[in-house]
Amino acid sequence: MRDKLQTFQEYYFPSVPPALHPEFEHFQQQVARRLSVLAAGLILLILPLFQLFETTSGHFSTTALYHQGQMRLPVVVLAMLVIMLRLLRPQGQWPRPAMLTLGFALICMVLGMLLYHLHWGTGYAMTLFSGLVMSLAVTSILATRGSRDLLIIYLIPGLFFIAGLALLEIPLRSEGLTLIVPLMTVVIGVILAENHYRGFVTMFLLTHHLKRSATTDPLTGLLNRRATQSILDLECARAKRHDLHFAVIMADLDRFKRVNDQYGHEVGDEVLRELAGRLSASVRKEDSVARWGGEEFLVLLREDRPELVMQVAEKIRQAVAGQSFATKAGPLSITISLGGACHTGEEPAEATISRADTALYQAKEAGRNQTMLAKPES
Ligand SMILES: Nc1nc2c(ncn2[C@@H]2O[C@H](COP(=O)(O)OP(=O)(O)OP(=O)(O)O)[C@@H](O)[C@H]2O)c(=O)[nH]1
Incomplete structure (x- = not known):
């Protein structure tokens, strides 16, 4: 029974031994480097396209387009900065902070736009709500430390969003926006992020084990x-x-x-x-x-x-x-x-x-x- 429990724990909740923490930190930076460049590239591709589509659709007033552009701009600039850092300082320690900032800015942007459209009743809020769900999926993949990273990315923007709803007196049951959808989204996001994180831990432990087996003698533990x-x-x-x-x-x-x-x-x-x-x-x-x-x-x-x-x-x-x-x-x-x-x-x-x-x-x-x-x- 105890063995089964241990196998279950090792399989579903793998943990990195303290002695390997510095190496794991390095591994996470490497993963973050790859993911942050991927995320920055996607942002640079998708956000300008959305802005272009909305400009040509004729559904938005010039003011709304201008405000949306203003909210998208910081995220686009951040994404450009990430690409620049990758080119100028490929080995720097920037990937994890950059990824958290990018995720944070993305959520601020989506929640800000959602609040904006809810307040002005533009009829675009439901689309943005789907955008929020999509962003949550993306940010949960970006979170290399699972729910811990999601907390950093969501807590402050989420609190601002709730405060905004209260200040602007927007009823929660507006345009189909019910409490259940955001809650379910959060639950799915956390599960995705945690699953992703545990996948990283397992991958790291396996790679470490393989490297160790390739370089050490199994009987004595010395270098081979x-x-x-x-x-x-x-x-x-x-x-x-x-x-x-x-x-x-x-x-x-x-x-x-x-x-x-x-x-x-x-x-x-x-x-x-x-x-x-x-x-x-x-x-x-x-x-x-x-x-x-x-x-x-x-x-x-x-x-x-x-x-x-x-x-x-x-x-x-x-x-x-x-x-x-x-x-x-x-x-x-x-x-x-x-x-x-x-x-x-x-x-x-x-x-x-x-x-x-x-x-x-x-x-x-x-x-x-x-x-x-x-x-x-x-
Ligand atoms: N138990 C054990 N024995 C090993 C291992 N690898 C090599 N040996 C043994 O080491 C012994 C080496 O013997 P020899 O090369 O004749 O050398 P020696 O008896 O130490 O004599 P000298 O080197 O001349 O002093 C052999 O009996 C091998 O079987 C191992 O991993 N485990």
């Missing part, structure tokens, strides 16, 4: 080989351009086959997981730790001083050998061998790794539980 290769290529490019060098340490558990053979793969996996934690704890935040292969790990240091590389490698060696690994087969004494290499000149990452591998091989040859540093590239 593919992701590390891209990072190393970037580091090489950075080293070439900014003269910022790096170093790699290859680390390989000693006689790990024996652990597997003696205690089974599950215990071996426990050791690998525990080792991942110890490796990560031995380096700085700006460094990276990756699972390079079976029981082989790669540490990328944003440093290339040989004495520091040796110091870190030694720290890792001691972190492994100095304390036994708690497993379900009991505490196990494990050791690790390490080989470090500093990136030099313009050598490709593979060359640095290969030198670190050679140093690692020498450490194994020298009796294991050792650290060795590769000679600089000749």
Whole structure:
């Protein structure tokens, strides 16, 4: 029952874990960027067309046309501004505020026009009322935070509209305008917006999950080989351009086959997981730790001083050998061998790794539980 409830909640009310909030914020900005440009484009297409249609229809007085134009103009200008921002500042933080302002202005416009036509009894109010329903559908799609955004878009214009109705003494039951229609519209809008928002959350969580699976090793949670290769290529490019060098340490558990053979793969996996934690704890935040292969790990240091590389490698060696690994087969004494290499000149990452591998091989040859540093590239 509890599991079913949890599945129901995850399916219908997915939520973003706090740790992912900054990434989700970025995702929402991206969605808002796309939607705001779409909305601005539609506004620029539709509002002038309406104005043109009304001007040529002959149903409106010049004054009414002038007032309608005045109410449409700010929204059109805002839409133009959004398009300009997209062109001038494609990566700026404007999309969400821009979208809220656009939605807000659109609703102000429709409600203002509705009030205007109700007050002057032009017979156009019902058409505008349909326009209001359409705008609600549009704004609920624009609301990337569901009903929270709708509240911002509707609250103030809605209050002004109600105040306007009271001040101008317009009866609510006018030209078929009943309370039930706006209420139903609001309910549908909120459901649409919330559904849309939850769709975003699900899409974000799925994308995040896919990205994570593509870049991390499922057993240890460390970066996988593919992701590390891209990072190393970037580091090489950075080293070439900014003269910022790096170093790699290859680390390989000693006689790990024996652990597997003696205690089974599950215990071996426990050791690998525990080792991942110890490796990560031995380096700085700006460094990276990756699972390079079976029981082989790669540490990328944003440093290339040989004495520091040796110091870190030694720290890792001691972190492994100095304390036994708690497993379900009991505490196990494990050791690790390490080989470090500093990136030099313009050598490709593979060359640095290969030198670190050679140093690692020498450490194994020298009796294991050792650290060795590769000679600089000749
Ligand atoms: N449990 C577990 N074992 C793994 C995993 N990946 C690789 N291994 C094991 O790691 C062991 C590697 O053995 P070898 O390459 O012979 O090396 P070693 O026994 O560590 O000996 P040296 O490296 O020479 O010290 C093999 O038994 C693999 O099965 C894994 O994901 N889980």
